[in-house]
Amino acid sequence: MDEKLSDYPEFWNEPMKSKVLSILQLKEEVARVKSSGRTVVFTNGCFDLIHAGHVRYLAEARAQGDVLVVGVNSDASVAAIKGPSRPLVPQDQRVEVVAALESVTWAILFDDDTPEALIREILPQVLVKGADWPEDQIAGAATVKAAGGRVVRVPLEGSLSTTGIIRKILATFGPDASGLTELTDKGGD
Numbered sequence: 001m002d003e004k005l006s007d008y009p010e011f012w013n014e015p016m017k018s019k020v021l022s023i024l025q026l027k028e029e030v031a032r033v034k035s036s037g038r039t040v041v042f043t044n045g046c047f048d049l050i051h052a053g054h055v056r057y058l059a060e061a062r063a064q065g066d067v068l069v070v071g072v073n074s075d076a077s078v079a080a081i082k083g084p085s086r087p088l089v090p091q092d093q094r095v096e097v098v099a100a101l102e103s104v105t106w107a108i109l110f111d112d113d114t115p116e117a118l119i120r121e122i123l124p125q126v127l128v129k130g131a132d133w134p135e136d137q138i139a140g141a142a143t144v145k146a147a148g149g150r151v152v153r154v155p156l157e158g159s160l161s162t163t164g165i166i167r168k169i170l171a172t173f174g175p176d177a178s179g180l181t182e183l184t185d186k187g188g189d
Contacts, residue, residue, distance in 0.1 A: 039065030
């Protein structure tokens with residue numbers, strides 16, 4: 001992705017804008033961090049509907065080093081992985097929410113189905129993924145380990161998932177959303 005800061009909404013403050021980087025900006029920042037002896041951690045995901053499981057996962061990822069880089073799958077990437085009905089939330093909003101989290105140092109959008117190319121570009125010292133992924137299937141694991149880094153598999157909270165939220169919404173309001181008629185948009189739900 002090659003977004004420029006000017007592509008983001010006017011109301012974003014400078015600290016927020018500075019957390020969503022292009023690949024060139026990210027490579028510069030990662031080099032600076034590494035040269036100071038600090039540890040770069042990387043993880044990625046779709047982050048379609050942010051929930052407590054995401055927040056806890058990213059906090060645990062950040063605890064593995066000094067800075068956390070989060071690769072956020074682009075809309076095209078999410079659709080390729082999850083199917084044509086996803087994502088529910090557009091990429092610019094998803095990366096904005098991820099970047100706003102305290103545990104996240106920088107966020108970047110990527111178009112590929114996996115973050116393998118991005119991982120090769122920035123070569124983090126620590127790669128974090130959910131424990132539901134066997135290590136030999138984690139994109140970039142071999143690259144990171146070959147460079148002397150490590151792979152951390154974080155246990156997930158099984159009851160917290162975007163798919164679970166979608167299922168609950170459908171069960172509560174019906175597949176045709178007819179149950180939503182009593183709701184309004186008041187209050188910015």
